[in-house]
Amino acid sequence: MDCPNLLYFGELFASITHFALEDFVNRRLILALVAALALGLSGTLIVLAAPHAQTASTKKSLAAKSAPTASSAAQATPQVSLATISVDGVNDIDPNKAFGNKNASVVMEIYSDFQCPACRQLFTTTTQRVMDNYVNTNKVYLVHRDFPLQMHAYSRVASSYSRAAAHIGKCEVVEQALFQNQERWEQNGDVKGTVASVLSPADMKKVQALVDSKALEPLIQKDVQFGQAVPVNQTPTSIIHTKDGQSYPVVGYVSYDVLKTLLEQVAK
Amino acid sequence: MMESAPFNLRRIIIWLGRLVLGPIFIYAGYSKTFLPNHFYWPLPMLKFSIAANLSNFGFQVDSYKLLPPAGVNFVSHTLPFAEILLGLLLLIGWRLHIWGTIVTLLLAGFVFGVTRAYLLHMNINCGCFAIAEPVSVKKILEDCAMLLLAMLMTVFSFQQSRQPHPWAAAEKSHA
Numbered sequence: 364m365d366c367p368n369l370l371y372f373g374e375l376f377a378s379i380t381h382f383a384l385e386d387f388v389n390r391r392l393i394l395a396l397v398a399a400l401a402l403g404l405s406g407t408l409i410v411l412a413a414p415h416a417q418t419a420s421t422k423k424s425l426a427a428k429s430a431p432t433a434s435s436a437a438q439a440t441p442q443v444s445l446a447t448i449s450v451d452g453v454n455d456i457d458p459n460k461a462f463g464n465k466n467a468s469v470v471m472e473i474y475s476d477f478q479c480p481a482c483r484q485l486f487t488t489t490t491q492r493v494m495d496n497y498v499n500t501n502k503v504y505l506v507h508r509d510f511p512l513q514m515h516a517y518s519r520v521a522s523s524y525s526r527a528a529a530h531i532g533k534c535e536v537v538e539q540a541l542f543q544n545q546e547r548w549e550q551n552g553d554v555k556g557t558v559a560s561v562l563s564p565a566d567m568k569k570v571q572a573l574v575d576s577k578a579l580e581p582l583i584q585k586d587v588q589f590g591q592a593v594p595v596n597q598t599p600t601s602i603i604h605t606k607d608g609q610s611y612p613v614v615g616y617v618s619y620d621v622l623k624t625l626l627e628q629v630a631k
Numbered sequence: 632m633m634e635s636a637p638f639n640l641r642r643i644i645i646w647l648g649r650l651v652l653g654p655i656f657i658y659a660g661y662s663k664t665f666l667p668n669h670f671y672w673p674l675p676m677l678k679f680s681i682a683a684n685l686s687n688f689g690f691q692v693d694s695y696k697l698l699p700p701a702g703v704n705f706v707s708h709t710l711p712f713a714e715i716l717l718g719l720l721l722l723i724g725w726r727l728h729i730w731g732t733i734v735t736l737l738l739a740g741f742v743f744g745v746t747r748a749y750l751l752h753m754n755i756n757c758g759c760f761a762i763a764e765p766v767s768v769k770k771i772l773e774d775c776a777m778l779l780l781a782m783l784m785t786v787f788s789f790q791q792s793r794q795p796h797p798w799a800a801a802e803k804s805h806a
Contacts, residue, residue: 396786400779480754484690514765549754597667597763611676614667615687615763625679 443530443578447585453604455589456506457582459529462494464501469630470604471503474510474586474595477521477541478549481616482599486542492619493626502630507538508586510598517554522583524558527573528566536561537570605629641787648784649721652734652777656718659760663688663711666761684761685711691758695744728792731785738778746771 447455450465453472473490475482490505497503509526511518521541528537540561541554548557559567573579593602593612603611603625611625668683670676689707692698698706717737720730741759748755748766757764764770 396782397779400775480694481687481690481756611670612668613683615683616690617683618686618689621679621682621686624675624682628675628679 443573445579445582447582450504450506451604451606452608453506455585457526457529457586459532460507460509460526460534461504462507462535463498463504465504467498467501467504467630468606469497469503469626470506472506472508472602472604474508474590474593474598474600474602476510476512476515476518476598477525478515478518478545479512479598480545483542483545485599485601485616486538489617489619489622493622496623497626497630503626507534508590509583510587510590510595510600511583512598515549517549517552519583520554521548523574523577523579524554524570526579526583527570528558528562530573530579531566531569533562533566533570603629641791644780644783645727645787645791648731648780649724649727652781652784653718653721655777656714656721656734658718660711660714660716660718662761663714688758691756694753694755694758695748696753697744697747727788728785731781731788735778735781735785738774738781742771742774742778745774 446458448458448461448465450456450461451470453470471493473485475486493503493505498505509522511522525534525537525541528534537558540557541548544557548554555571558570562570590600593600597614599616601613601617601622603613605611609629611629613622613625664681664684666684667687668680670680685707688711689703692706692710693700693703714737717730717734721727721734745757745766749768749771753766755766757766757770759770759774
């Protein structure tokens with residue numbers, strides 16, 4: 364067949380037939396590989412199907428238990444201030460969820476979800492060190508924004524408790540408890556128990572009343588709307604604002620040493 | 632006149648493997664290095680951007696709980712660049728059996744990691760690309776399909792590497 368450097372269909376079909384007859388041993392090898400992979404995959408799927416279905420239904424029922432009930436919300440609503448402030452052009456900051464000096468050269472917003480593992484890592488490693496080295500030295504004004512994701516069953520509940528705790532001056536301790544015990548409460552849905560373990564009974568009563576009243580929900584909703592406008596596509600997302608109006612969104616987890624290089628550049 | 636190499640199933644699979652896996656590997660490496668943070672200028676910002684992305688990828692590697700901190704650091708700082716290099720080598724096609732073997736082993740490792748995470752009900756992201764994709768059956772199937780393609784490509788490229796090139800054979804016969 365004289366067909367130099369051309370894809371000739373007759374040649375193609377002839378070659379495939381030739382291949383099928385000649386390479387019987389190779390075919391067996393390939394078939395064995397495909398069969399092994401298919402067997403392994405189907406076995407895995409069968410094993411996995413049942414436990415996953417069970418976990419999903421358990422989580423749904425636990426979420427229903429954990430969410431504040433309508434009857435408890437109907438109880439006396441505590442008086443809270445929903446006033447927000449603006450700092451260096453960054454609007455709608457809940458002062459109870461912000462730390463540091465408002466005149467700092469940098470405003471850093473962190474959009475996080477209490478059930479997100481990367482947010483936990485950011486909070487327990489990077490944010491703590493930023494607090495110590497930049498916020499407490501008046502170089503950075505840190506704003507915590509709630510961005511509970513739909514995919515997480517207890518994020519919204521955790522945000523409600525955290526916001527309520529912030530309004531009685533216990534933001535740091537409750538956020539720390541929620542993030543550090545994330546793996547436990549995301550399994551059993553016991554957000555309330557986690558918060559109660561770090562608050563006095565009197566404080567817990569105030570927090571529970573605020574959560575039940577849903578008085579602070581508009582502030583959480585405002586943070587979510589702000590995040591959607593950025594847009595925040597994944598959590599955590601940190602936005603670093605400088606005095607000269609520049610904004611640097613930092614998406615995902617970032618180690619302290621890496622974030623430090625950016626803060627050193629912009630916090631001049 | 633030189634004859635074109637016979638266009639059989641073996642060659643189709645090899646070409647498919649190169650054209651599918653090459654770009655996927657290049658994009659996977661690129662997205663881990665240059666996304667989701669993408670400040671390209673000035674140079675210190677580009678440096679920060681790459682460092683932040685690798686740090687983010689390091690967290691994802693760590694979340695599989697398979698490697699010690701030094702291993703996580705090593706993998707997060709080498710794998711994205713290795714993926715880009717392997718992708719380019721697949722596209723070039725030089726010594727395909729060698730790079731095909733490495734790609735197959737890498738993909739087997741990915742399949743193992745993702746399946747293990749799914750079996751243990753770990754609430755983590757796959758870490759395959761820059762976008763956050765939770766570990767799921769779909770992800771396992773995707774990785775298995777790529778592994779199968781890589782295996783076939785590697786087996787065929789080994790067979791092809793043992794045979795003389797059709798052009799070389801033609802020249803010999805003419806001589």
